[in-house]
Amino acid sequence: MRQAFARPDRRLLLWSGGVGLLLYLIFQLLPEISDVIRDPESYRHIAEAEAEAAAVRFAEAHFGGTYEPEGTVHQIRERLYGYLSREKLIKDYDDRFGPQYPVEYWQVELKGDDGSSLFVRVHMRTGDIVGWNEVSDGGRGMEFGAASLAARAFAIERGYAESDLRLRGLPEDGGIVFDVADHEIGEARLALHIRVAQADDGAIRVVSFTPEFELPEAHIRYVDRQDRIALILTYAGAFGISFVLFVIAIVYAVLLRRRTSFRRGLLLSGIYLAFYIVQDISMFDGIRASIGEVENAGLATVFMTVFQILFTIGIALSVWFAFVAGDGLWRSMGANKWRRRGEPGFGDDVWQGMKIGYGAAFALLGLQALIFLVMRLGFGIWSSADVTQSLLNFRWVWAFPLLAWCAAISEEAMYRLFGVGLFRRWFRNTAAAAVIPTVVWALGHVAYPIYPWSTRLIELTIIGLLFCWLFVRYGFAAALFTHAVFDLVLMATSLMLLGGAGNILLGIFYIVHPVGVAWLIRWWDRRRPPKPRLVPAFAPAGAGTPGFAAPGGETAGGSAAGIEAADGESADRTAADDATAGGSAAGGDAAGGASAGSSEAGGADATSPAPMAPAAPMDGASASGGSKDGGDSPGDAGSADR
Numbered sequence: 001m002r003q004a005f006a007r008p009d010r011r012l013l014l015w016s017g018g019v020g021l022l023l024y025l026i027f028q029l030l031p032e033i034s035d036v037i038r039d040p041e042s043y044r045h046i047a048e049a050e051a052e053a054a055a056v057r058f059a060e061a062h063f064g065g066t067y068e069p070e071g072t073v074h075q076i077r078e079r080l081y082g083y084l085s086r087e088k089l090i091k092d093y094d095d096r097f098g099p100q101y102p103v104e105y106w107q108v109e110l111k112g113d114d115g116s117s118l119f120v121r122v123h124m125r126t127g128d129i130v131g132w133n134e135v136s137d138g139g140r141g142m143e144f145g146a147a148s149l150a151a152r153a154f155a156i157e158r159g160y161a162e163s164d165l166r167l168r169g170l171p172e173d174g175g176i177v178f179d180v181a182d183h184e185i186g187e188a189r190l191a192l193h194i195r196v197a198q199a200d201d202g203a204i205r206v207v208s209f210t211p212e213f214e215l216p217e218a219h220i221r222y223v224d225r226q227d228r229i230a231l232i233l234t235y236a237g238a239f240g241i242s243f244v245l246f247v248i249a250i251v252y253a254v255l256l257r258r259r260t261s262f263r264r265g266l267l268l269s270g271i272y273l274a275f276y277i278v279q280d281i282s283m284f285d286g287i288r289a290s291i292g293e294v295e296n297a298g299l300a301t302v303f304m305t306v307f308q309i310l311f312t313i314g315i316a317l318s319v320w321f322a323f324v325a326g327d328g329l330w331r332s333m334g335a336n337k338w339r340r341r342g343e344p345g346f347g348d349d350v351w352q353g354m355k356i357g358y359g360a361a362f363a364l365l366g367l368q369a370l371i372f373l374v375m376r377l378g379f380g381i382w383s384s385a386d387v388t389q390s391l392l393n394f395r396w397v398w399a400f401p402l403l404a405w406c407a408a409i410s411e412e413a414m415y416r417l418f419g420v421g422l423f424r425r426w427f428r429n430t431a432a433a434a435v436i437p438t439v440v441w442a443l444g445h446v447a448y449p450i451y452p453w454s455t456r457l458i459e460l461t462i463i464g465l466l467f468c469w470l471f472v473r474y475g476f477a478a479a480l481f482t483h484a485v486f487d488l489v490l491m492a493t494s495l496m497l498l499g500g501a502g503n504i505l506l507g508i509f510y511i512v513h514p515v516g517v518a519w520l521i522r523w524w525d526r527r528r529p530p531k532p533r534l535v536p537a538f539a540p541a542g543a544g545t546p547g548f549a550a551p552g553g554e555t556a557g558g559s560a561a562g563i564e565a566a567d568g569e570s571a572d573r574t575a576a577d578d579a580t581a582g583g584s585a586a587g588g589d590a591a592g593g594a595s596a597g598s599s600e601a602g603g604a605d606a607t608s609p610a611p612m613a614p615a616a617p618m619d620g621a622s623a624s625g626g627s628k629d630g631g632d633s634p635g636d637a638g639s640a641d642r
Helices: 010-038 048-062 078-086 090-096 144-157 217-255 266-282 284-291 297-332 346-379 402-427 430-443 454-474 476-496 501-526 571-581 586-597 601-607
Strands: 067-076 104-112 117-123 129-134 165-167 176-185 188-198 204-214
Touching: 010 346, 048 067, 048 104, 048 117, 048 129, 067 117, 067 284, 067 297, 078 090, 078 217, 090 176, 144 165, 144 176, 144 188, 144 204, 217 297, 217 402, 217 430, 266 297, 266 402, 284 297, 297 402, 346 454, 346 476, 346 501, 402 430, 402 454, 402 476, 430 454, 454 476, 476 501
Parallel strands: none
Antiparallel strands: 067 104, 104 117, 117 129, 129 204, 165 176, 176 188, 188 204
């Protein structure tokens, strides 16, 4: 059984990591920091409690009665932000229209003493009321003529010149719509949507006022087409193929049960499950914001959150089987990509994986920044926003960077440990085996609000192949730490950009804490004597193959030829492996069984390092879930990549 991994070139690792970190700072982080320094007011906002108080005062003065807050969320006009981002009009819009028609605002849901539901939009900086919408029965409807006169009088009272108001025909919803002259940005035109109703006492009141910049039809059609393609690729491509991989993982976990153990991956899968359920609950307000201004939105949010938690449990189950089957596949092919607790070098492998992880993660951050720069300048990519990824909608914002470990654990288990191992067994070629799981992994990120949809497919296919190379060359621990540090830097940066000493210190802790994790695992491993290891008959001790290190640490082959050069395979051993999968290689099974019996699932996981980017935020998602007015810069926030 080949166990020792290639030792990294320290000088190359330091240089590539240093250059990558410099590129990341120059092209991604420093521009955001300079924006904050240049215009700090754009990043300040009133507290939710202040917004709720302002909304209650308005509602009781405008509608009468008493109101109680039901929930407050950070809302973003996602389509408008996307259009402004595409046309590079964000600053112009903020200067001209930001005070009256903000792109982002507090959406406060109120419940009246008469059972009515009212949504009030509160400006995040000034606390002004910029719109409202009573979604319950707001009284008797009025004839179009009388309603339009009342709506016009209201608009004039709000400060609009009568000559600027151009009445449209009767809309489908029975409301009144005025186009406002001289209020345009690019090809987007301001329209006032007003709905009036007559109360039981005969009084006429405005039950809904929503000023909106209506976007050009060509832009709307383009975005709809892009979103439709991304949705199909996500569900049919990523989710569909990932489910097939899950089923195959169950099959191989059973077939190779004597070479591995069903305790493999239990601890890491449990960590994934616990951390992600925390995120599911923390994202409650983000889900609520995505539903919009709908009566009983809280009940719908509870249902969606429960569904999300059940989905998370299913993903955790698939991750566990990926660990079991992936470990068995590599061991059946004579390679040990993931040492068990108690095997010689377990703790040292984790420590080396951490060191490789930091250097490789910094290098990949720089590469990602360059990819986005080239695509932005050469292909005109642009981003929109996603309220579910806004940090202002996280109940426990301190826990947000934990998503980095969730993404690293689940994706490295399914697409690297198991995915590459599976297709390597089928294709007998490691380079070819890396392509399919990498593309499937990349397809899981195309639904992020970055346009065109192919942007993330290209970017993450490149980065994913490099993750595969790291995994094949240096083992699971190195790939896990690389992925975790990569996402931790992005997510912790978003946390620090929220401002405040607490968030900054917490962000620094998240970036450096993998060092402590690796040190503790190595220290704990060295306190326990290694368990005796049986050498399988098909893999003589000390046997080296191209791209792998012999037990003494000397590499038998270099990595210059890429992923395939990082791994080699003997035809005789492969034939024996295939027989073993069916349970016919008695000698190999005995060795594998002894090895499996000596493992304890959790320990190996704790040492192994581990988007739906969001999803982790990539390319500099801002503190409020996006740039300045709430949108996301190119990259996944957060998400958190599921």
